[in-house]
Amino acid sequence: MSQLGAEVAPGFHVVSLLAHGSRVDTYDVVDLARDCRAVLKVVRPDRAHEERVVDALRVEGTLLTTLSHPHLVRGYDLLEEPRPAVVLETVPGSTLAALVDDGAMSSRDTALVGRQLASVLGYLHRHGWLHLDVKPENVVVQEGRVVLIDLGVASRPGRLERAVGTEGYAAPEQAAGGTVGPAADVRGLGATLWECLTREAPGDAPDLDVLRGRGPLGDLVADCLRPDPSLRPSVREVAGRLDAVLAAPDRLRGWWSSRRRWRR
Template identity: 45%
Template sequence: MSHATAPPAPPLAPGTRPAPGYEVLAHLARTGWLDLYDAWSEERDCRCVVKVVRPDRRHEEGLGDRLLREGRWLRSFTHPHLVRAYETFESPQPLVVLETLTGETLTHLVHRLRRRPAAEDVALLGVHLCSAIHYLHGQGLLHLDLKPSNVVVDCGHAKVLDLSVARPPGAAPAGVGTFCYLAPEQARGGLLTAAADVWGIGVTLYEVAAGDLPFDCGEGTGSRTGDVTTGDVTTGRDDWYPQLEDTAPSIRSRRRLPRDLATAIDGCLQPDPDARPAVRELAAAFEAVLPWQHRHVAPTLPP
């Protein structure tokens, strides 16, 4: 006799107190293993974001530790292009409190705009991403999951989110990250270096500039993700990655851009990690595209 699988537990209701001093205002999103809530901080007298492991996955070993590790990193890091964490709680459940960001993710921005962002705005975004990634690398971490949904932009100022799959450089299992955005070496598994995040910068800017990814990942596979604790790919075929079969077409085949900007983006997407530019070199290339009076200043992305 077969038994139906129990449905996932519903999100916490408004008014619930997930930790002392915090009250749930609304459920924001549910990922494969997390719930995110709009919450009120009594101590700060402001809104914040509360991140917790989904109720139906709290029994899984390692997920709570993974969340708390991310929260501790974000509490200790201080950078204008990284989201901040305020607090972490180990009980009554593993929980991280993050700042509330205004603006919208690049994913929403790309789909909302009727025209593609100006080349100078793409270059400025590249400068901000390079700044955040350079800082993370200085802290001994690779981000490994740069993508438009992990970047929030407000009035031209970008902030990078989500260190849930971050790890130090070195050996890693295949598939850690998000399917369509993985560097080839992430897809294969093995030694990961700063070049994997350079790929992440390039593929993110490619999608923002062109409105689409450089690879056809197949319907419904864009959110396929790997698990940092096991390396398992959760959906779809785990032995097929377009990044391992094809070279990314030049961004200039999809969109007219200044030659130097296009060359920088294309350089990020070289299959060989050693052929990609270093983060400092890449940042200099993006900044060179900006008018001199706009360098180190945040112009507004188009409405």
């Protein structure tokens, strides 16, 4: 790990270490060329010889510097020296995990989060990619705008070489290293919304009756968490049902409608 003020890559000076991961270190840096703060994800020195780790970061960097969506973190550059790294925009705000830790969210705010995530997931899917790690820690909320981050395990649809994602959020077919499609991200989206409403991670086999029958939003979240991917709604259907939730009076959204709203 690089120390405060050190040059972690040419032209990038460390402000702080944001995360020390199993494959990459993530830094808050000063980008001298752009004269601004940025985020730098760099392969750890002890993993730099592993082709799979390096390739995953290159895929993430290529996606984020090529694709552009209002709810997707923006990539600036993909570096190769001295170690592979991705330069990302700094997204001020709080992670959704931090907001949920502060209290369960109202149905309207939960639906707003879900609608924006459905938008960016649909965009990724139309470009032939799956995120495969949708969870509150990978969502940043900035004045009501939701930004999806961390495409570190993004993959094309099809059979996985190994299990990827985060336990409790990953779809069963994903956790088993099986064949995955857009339905895997729908499961991650449902797990994220479950946590917004209940303040608890759903786990691998949640009791769907906790939310089912408690309003259109609860029914939707339960449907997204179905074990069988063929029974989960499509991202397009999720978006449509969330639009209906947002258009409905509070009393029709669910029993949690009056819970805490986002702090602005």
